[in-house]
Amino acid sequence: MPVTDHEFQFIVHATSGGARTGTLTLPHGTVETPVFMPVGTQGTVKALSPADLKSAGAAIVLANTYHLHVRPGEEVVAQLGGLHRFMAWDRPLLTDSGGFQVFSLAGFRRVDDDGVEFQSHVDGGRRTLTPERATEIQWTLGADIAMAFDHVAPGGADLAASRDALERTLRWLQRCSRRHGELTERWNDGQTGRSFQLSNGPSFRQTLWPILQGGTHRALREEALQRVLEMGSWTGLAIGGLSVGEPKPKMYEVLEALAPRLPPAVPRYLMGVGFPEDLVAAVERGVDMFDCVAPTRNGRNGTAFTPEGPLNIRNAAFRTDASPLDPTCDCEACTTYSRGYLRHLFVAEELLGLRLLSLHNVRYLIRLAEAMRAAIRKGEGALAAWADDWRRRYTQPGTA
């Protein structure tokens, strides 16, 4: 059975201003959008189990191609049944291409048109990622959605550097797309090699999404979109190279420039975002999907998202506070423990604290997306009103 685009269907149910809510159908399940994807960099969302993620309502998880390639290696993952079985996550998965990692990790890096030579953060060894290799690795891992290998320019890159990275990203997209097409055809013809078969099982299907680059240069972003759309009929489009240090208004400007030009029936994924306020702002500007390490990284640092803004649980004010972390939340941390106990776990450096705050923050962002879906379904103007209320509460002064 050939892999066709309608196997990766996206249906928009309602809009409110520029925001949309819809359903994305993927081989391992459906995803209601807007959606926040927790990040499982090394094949595990830090401190959380798949059961935790399901209890938090996670519909799709992101894993990192670069990290899994370096350790344990995609062939190991394939021999252990592919990424879904490896990490015991039976819902949809998306793998990042490794582009962002090789361009943002410290250490040696050499870029040419062929690809990127870089230094492994694990053993210091030199390795090379090319568009073809990044595509093959992701195919071997077997996520539902693979991302094209892109050249990410640093935040604040000038026009020439952004143009250079964009042109390379577009050339690489063509090569990723060609290689992904070959692998799909081979798979359909039953000619795929051993590791691919082992990794993915008989029901394996995967789609490839391009990443739009162009820095904060509006004209470049619009050109990138135009040229990417001319290159194929995509089941999803990612916006990369934002939230990398540029001022927030710049990010909003790019999103606003892209929104009217993006095909309505294709899901839009804003990579590496975010924090609660960024999620709300981006959904208002038409974004459907997000990923970020913020909820788990902040959770491990003792910072919890709440409707009244972030709080740091180590704060001495919580020492004998018997109230829940966030009284509006239904997660295990908020329904089981007092702030005083959670503070004790962090002060005493107990592992359970890392888990509980990570779980809460993931649940917080998933509930935030749920709330936005509900507001969007109420129709025109409803999301804007909801967002104003939400911002007023989240940014009010004088809270913890």
Added chain:
Amino acid sequence: MPVTDHEFQFIVHATSGGARTGTLTLPHGTVETPVFMPVGTQGTVKALSPADLKSAGAAIVLANTYHLHVRPGEEVVAQLGGLHRFMAWDRPLLTDSGGFQVFSLAGFRRVDDDGVEFQSHVDGGRRTLTPERATEIQWTLGADIAMAFDHVAPGGADLAASRDALERTLRWLQRCSRRHGELTERWNDGQTGRSFQLSNGPSFRQTLWPILQGGTHRALREEALQRVLEMGSWTGLAIGGLSVGEPKPKMYEVLEALAPRLPPAVPRYLMGVGFPEDLVAAVERGVDMFDCVAPTRNGRNGTAFTPEGPLNIRNAAFRTDASPLDPTCDCEACTTYSRGYLRHLFVAEELLGLRLLSLHNVRYLIRLAEAMRAAIRKGEGALAAWADDWRRRYTQPGTA
């Protein structure tokens, strides 16, 4: 309603050789013996949640008075509803008295007949524990079972040092017992102060168990038992000062000397033990209760107990091993993940690995106790036969 001993009832159901199986009734539930108690030193069993502990079948958890006194302080625990509510554990709890900790921690320590002055491991500040204070702190924490404050002589202490520690332990037991009786009476009369009330709620009941000392000196141990039994009618008896570095046969010798002299209708708790082979040997010698950090500490180090002996999951042999950690085990780690994935979690230093191996090891010891209970119920000779089989398998050479 006065607190009477029959509220802390122990009924022996069956014996096999020197081993027994029974039911211990405590205010927060019943405990089938032999039983392994996971250790929640700081009010949390490291890396595990109460739900994890229930999934592992834990019936009772131990917490450490010394650690909770130093941080967050027993008054904080009391203000947050007492230890059960603080750590969200609604089954029985036992608190160690702090004796073992103040005698085994590094740093300044001054012992006299009044008590022990020691240095906090958290802030270096000098603090003093006396039998009365240790009893009051445990009362404030509100566990089902409190332990008497004892003088623990170092492993291998000579007769004079062991005698000295024993005499002090007996004098201190009298003071603990007196103070515990006063607190109980005050409670029954409704005169207990604010923090005690807050900590424990209306249904608070607590029993105090003595700790038998005497090092590896058989005569001292027998004398200690005799004198402790003369001092009161106890609902449980703990054997302390073993598994502190002495040769294993010495420990078995002491257990064998005590066994015929211990009152049959009183549960026997061997403190700080242990490892699977020690559990089996001690149950054969009449012990009913155990606690040890071994399952969680070993789990965090990547060592898993299995019926074929311990294995270290970091071993390169497990890199692509798709089989479960322990195919006979029903825990989340063994029913969800491959050895290859668990190895990856440890090699990649992911927090989930610490949790999963801790959970498995706790479940392993609880299943081991379950298996011994079943064998004992089969009657005379059955446990010995089971133990021989178990040891043959656990110590077989040539496994991981």
